Amino acid sequence: MATATHCPYCALQCAMRLAPAAEGVSMNDGGAAASKGMSGPVAAQGPALTVAAGAGPAEAATGLAAPGTGLAVAGRDFPTNRGGLCRKGWSSSALLNSPERLTAPLLRGDDGSFRPIGWDEALDLAAGAVRSAQAMHGQDAVGVFGSGGLTNEKAYQLGKFARLALRTSRIDYNGRFCMSSAAAAGNRAFGLDRGLPFPLQDLDDAGTILLLGSNVADTMPPFVQHLKGARDAGGLIVVDPRRSATAALAGAGAGLHLAPTPGTDMVLLMGIAHVVLQEGLADTDYIARRTAGFEELRRSLNRWWPARVQEVTGVPAALIRETAHRLAGGARRASGQPVNGTGGTYILTGRGVEQHVDGADTATAAINLALLLGLPGSAHGGYGTLTGQGNGQGGREHGQKADQLPGYRKITDPAAREHVAAVWGVRPEDLPGPGVPAVEMLMSLGRPGGVRCLFVHGSNVAVSAPDANEVIAGLRRLDFLVVADFFMSETAAEADLVLPVLQWAEEEGTMTNLEGRVLRRRAAIDPPAGARSELWIMSELARRLEAPTNFSTDPETVFDELARASAGGPADYSGLGYPLLDSGAEAYWPYPAGSTGTRRLFMDSFAHADGRARLIAVAPAVPTDELHRPGELTLVTGRLLEHYQSGTQTRRVAELSAAQPGLALQIHPVTAHRLGIEAGDRVTIGNGRGTVTGVAEVTQDIRPDTVFLPFHFPGGQSANRLTPAATDPVSGMPEFKTSSVTVSVLEKAGAL
Numbered sequence: 127m128a129t130a131t132h133c134p135y136c137a138l139q140c141a142m143r144l145a146p147a148a149e150g151v152s153m154n155d156g157g158a159a160a161s162k163g164m165s166g167p168v169a170a171q172g173p174a175l176t177v178a179a180g181a182g183p184a185e186a187a188t189g190l191a192a193p194g195t196g197l198a199v200a201g202r203d204f205p206t207n208r209g210g211l212c213r214k215g216w217s218s219s220a221l222l223n224s225p226e227r228l229t230a231p232l233l234r235g236d237d238g239s240f241r242p243i244g245w246d247e248a249l250d251l252a253a254g255a256v257r258s259a260q261a262m263h264g265q266d267a268v269g270v271f272g273s274g275g276l277t278n279e280k281a282y283q284l285g286k287f288a289r290l291a292l293r294t295s296r297i298d299y300n301g302r303f304c305m306s307s308a309a310a311a312g313n314r315a316f317g318l319d320r321g322l323p324f325p326l327q328d329l330d331d332a333g334t335i336l337l338l339g340s341n342v343a344d345t346m347p348p349f350v351q352h353l354k355g356a357r358d359a360g361g362l363i364v365v366d367p368r369r370s371a372t373a374a375l376a377g378a379g380a381g382l383h384l385a386p387t388p389g390t391d392m393v394l395l396m397g398i399a400h401v402v403l404q405e406g407l408a409d410t411d412y413i414a415r416r417t418a419g420f421e422e423l424r425r426s427l428n429r430w431w432p433a434r435v436q437e438v439t440g441v442p443a444a445l446i447r448e449t450a451h452r453l454a455g456g457a458r459r460a461s462g463q464p465v466n467g468t469g470g471t472y473i474l475t476g477r478g479v480e481q482h483v484d485g486a487d488t489a490t491a492a493i494n495l496a497l498l499l500g501l502p503g504s505a506h507g508g509y510g511t512l513t514g515q516g517n518g519q520g521g522r523e524h525g526q527k528a529d530q531l532p533g534y535r536k537i538t539d540p541a542a543r544e545h546v547a548a549v550w551g552v553r554p555e556d557l558p559g560p561g562v563p564a565v566e567m568l569m570s571l572g573r574p575g576g577v578r579c580l581f582v583h584g585s586n587v588a589v590s591a592p593d594a595n596e597v598i599a600g601l602r603r604l605d606f607l608v609v610a611d612f613f614m615s616e617t618a619a620e621a622d623l624v625l626p627v628l629q630w631a632e633e634e635g636t637m638t639n640l641e642g643r644v645l646r647r648r649a650a651i652d653p654p655a656g657a658r659s660e661l662w663i664m665s666e667l668a669r670r671l672e673a674p675t676n677f678s679t680d681p682e683t684v685f686d687e688l689a690r691a692s693a694g695g696p697a698d699y700s701g702l703g704y705p706l707l708d709s710g711a712e713a714y715w716p717y718p719a720g721s722t723g724t725r726r727l728f729m730d731s732f733a734h735a736d737g738r739a740r741l742i743a744v745a746p747a748v749p750t751d752e753l754h755r756p757g758e759l760t761l762v763t764g765r766l767l768e769h770y771q772s773g774t775q776t777r778r779v780a781e782l783s784a785a786q787p788g789l790a791l792q793i794h795p796v797t798a799h800r801l802g803i804e805a806g807d808r809v810t811i812g813n814g815r816g817t818v819t820g821v822a823e824v825t826q827d828i829r830p831d832t833v834f835l836p837f838h839f840p841g842g843q844s845a846n847r848l849t850p851a852a853t854d855p856v857s858g859m860p861e862f863k864t865s866s867v868t869v870s871v872l873e874k875a876g877a878l
């Protein structure tokens with residue numbers, strides 16, 4: 127019996143089928159479909175992986191596979207992945223019967239080692255720690271750190287649990303590291319943030335796609351199928367300081383690769399916008415009808431003529447002009463054509479431009495450019511951000527963000543408080559006010575006035591948060607740290623109490639993909655005895671803490687409540703339910719009761735009261751020449767195809783960790799030569815915050831003034847030992863993408 131579900135990892139949420147390995151599944155139905163139309167990243171495809179089956183029965187009494195049973199993965203046809211999966215997806219079921227799986231609550235003893243305890247004792251201890259922290263230090267001494275990896279049900283319940291059971295305002299989540307800058311920019315410009323306001327298939331026939339700071343060929347390989355039209359038209363324009371796998375897709379006549387100085391994208395975008403205005407390429411009719419703020423924006427762009435932009439970004443003025451003309455040409459050619467008409471223009475951003483102290487303004491500059499070209503809410507193009515985590519979209523809608531209530535409502539809005547309080551059966555004044563963003567909360571750990579007792583659900587902040595040494599010190603200062611995970615992550619290893627929870631294929635729920643489409647995640651296997659669902663944990667803790675309302679343990683009941691709580695809000699799910707989702711209906715939010723959802727947003731008007739999008743003048747946050755200190759290199763960080771995030775999961779998949787066993791530093795040959803570094807040497811990368819060691823990978827695919835590290839590894843290989851905790855004032859997004867470092871040889875390759 128095969129279970130139709132979606133991949134546990136990224137926001138593409140590729141559709142897959144899981145079947146007990148013994149039964150087997152058609153190994154090729156997905157793989158074959160995937161290899162059509164995918165060039166470069168096809169190498170990332172592999173055969174369906176069959177996990178060595180334990181000796182257990184093929185099916186348990188529940189109709190699900192028994193714990194320990196191997197499950198085989200097959201790609202499933204779906205409009206986003208068309209049967210394709212990347213290497214992480216193919217190997218995802220390996221973790222379901224991992225010997226490292228946590229199966230009992232673990233309590234840290236005085237000697238620092240963990241011992242298994244019963245659930246009652248564990249929950250009593252956690253509730254006691256909450257009570258004592260709050261008795262001594264006030265309600266906000268308890269904090270919650272959530273995740274864009276949680277299902278909608280868990281994310282929603284976590285927000286309610288923090289506000290009503292823990293009675294704290296201190297809740298935020300790792301989406302702050304991921305989606306906050308683009309979300310802030312989208313809300314500001316359009317009045318609403320849905321990562322892609324159009325279905326992914328709309329990209330298929332685009333003639334021009336400007337992709338800034340996104341490496342989809344590694345981070346969402348099956349996505350590359352949707353770039354084919356633009357590549358065939360010679361119109362894929364990739365902006366990345368590295369020749370990433372995605373930038374390489376723009377080679378050989380498929381488009382352009384612009385490699386700016388890291389952190390200068392805002393200036394680059396303003397330069398392109400300057401040319402658009404100067405050379406009469408703007409859609410003046412659209413600007414007049416659909417936007418506000420044009421005059422101020424125009425003035426702000428005056429000083430960014432191409433030669434000046436070249437000086438700051440290093441991108442040749444001629445390429446800046448060519449980009450402007452290609453974008454505008456595409457938009458013009460296609461305007462007036464029906465939706466999905468060929469030749470449209472899309473502007474898409476990823477973390478490379480968003481994870482900066484001016485990330486919200488940089489995303490705003492991308493939106494401004496799209497608006498000047500008349501793209502958003504048109505039939506011939508648009509702007510979108512490529513959401514990252516599995517439920518990075520839903521995770522930002524249901525109230526686990528410090529300033530937010532379910533339905534993407536503001537916690538400071540009296541009408542929102544009243545609506546949600548009524549659904550929860552409490553008074554509006556029972557709801558705390560806004561808390562603080564993730565980095566501020568992490569930096570407050572164990573300090574006076576800060577959080578003393580922290581619950582972490584679905585994040586490995588000891589590896590993934592900026593200035594990780596400081597974060598680990600904070601975790602150690604806490605009076606009590608509770609981490610819910612299914613593996614002993616580096617953060618769980620710092621905990622007083624570790625609670626073993628369920629993995630993706632062991633529980634029911636929903637995820638909202640990068641298009642704002644709500645999908646069903648289904649259970650395919652029974653969980654191991656000893657692990658518990660997070661809904662159950664929250665319900666048990668809420669009871670112990672005498673919460674004033676009920677916390678259901680049933681995902682469908684929680685979803686129905688979430689739908690009611692979201693009714694009338696920007697992310698309205700009130701017309702959705704499991705039966706509808708199970709039918710495979712296309713469920714794009716907003717999906718108010720009685721509607722059929724919203725595939726494309728903004729076609730008639732934007733979500734501001736006057737229906738107009740806002741053009742917002744922005745300026746670089748720091749004098750751009752400060753980005754480079756003499757003698758130092760700029761470190762940019764990001765991802766490898768084989769590993770997911772902090773690596774807790776993928777480092778435990780043998781096939782993936784064999785492919786990428788440890789930290790490698792990308793460095794340009796000229797820079798390497800200057801520093802006496804050869805390929806394969808062990809090198810030290812350091813700055814005032816910390817030091818890491820890795821192996822030098824000497825490559826032409828990076829600017830000479832820039833080096834690159836992935837952030838997937840812990841300890842002495844953790845890139846976040848080097849990143850600063852500085853944040854964007856608008857979004858609270860940390861500056862993950864640029865820091866200054868020095869690099870030196872630790873050990874020559876020959877000496878190893």
Ligand SMILES: Nc1nc2c(c(=O)[nH]1)N[C@H]1C(S)=C(S)[C@@H](COP(=O)(O)OP(=O)(O)OC[C@H]3O[C@@H](n4cnc5c(=O)[nH]c(N)nc54)[C@H](O)[C@@H]3O)O[C@H]1N2
Pocket residue numbers: 136137304338339340341342344345346365366367368370387388389390391476477478479513514515516762763764765766767768769770771772834863864
């Ligand atoms: N394999 C894999 N896939 C993933 C994930 C993973 O961990 N591993 N994580 C998922 C998640 S949560 C996310 S958020 C997405 C992220 O997906 P992406 O945004 O594609 O990933 P990153 O590698 O962080 O950054 C993309 C690119 O930005 C470039 N970059 C760095 N600094 C700058 C800059 O200043 N300007 C410009 N223009 N580019 C810059 C980097 O060189 C890199 O190639 O991936 C999702 N998919």
Ligand SMILES: Nc1nc2c(c(=O)[nH]1)N[C@H]1C(S)=C(S)[C@@H](COP(=O)(O)OP(=O)(O)OC[C@H]3O[C@@H](n4cnc5c(=O)[nH]c(N)nc54)[C@H](O)[C@@H]3O)O[C@H]1N2
Pocket residue numbers: 273275276277300301303304305477481514515582583584585586587589590591592610611612613615627628660763764765770771772773774775837845846849862863
């Ligand atoms: N230097 C640098 N740092 C970065 C980034 C970067 O580009 N550069 N990117 C940032 C971005 S975009 C992101 S999204 C973050 C991600 O970084 P993290 O927030 O650390 O994300 P994961 O590594 O996915 O951690 C998820 C943890 O939760 C567990 N887990 C998975 N599912 C569940 C669940 O349903 N419940 C519970 N309780 N646990 C679960 C996993 O086993 C794992 O230990 O990293 C950020 N950090």
Ligand code: SF4
Pocket residue numbers: 133134135136137138139140207210211212213214215216345346347348
């Ligand atoms: S692209 Fe993302 S969702 Fe698709 S298989 Fe790979 S990790 Fe899973």
Ligand SMILES: [Mo]
Pocket residue numbers: 303304305514515
């Ligand atoms: Mo992310």
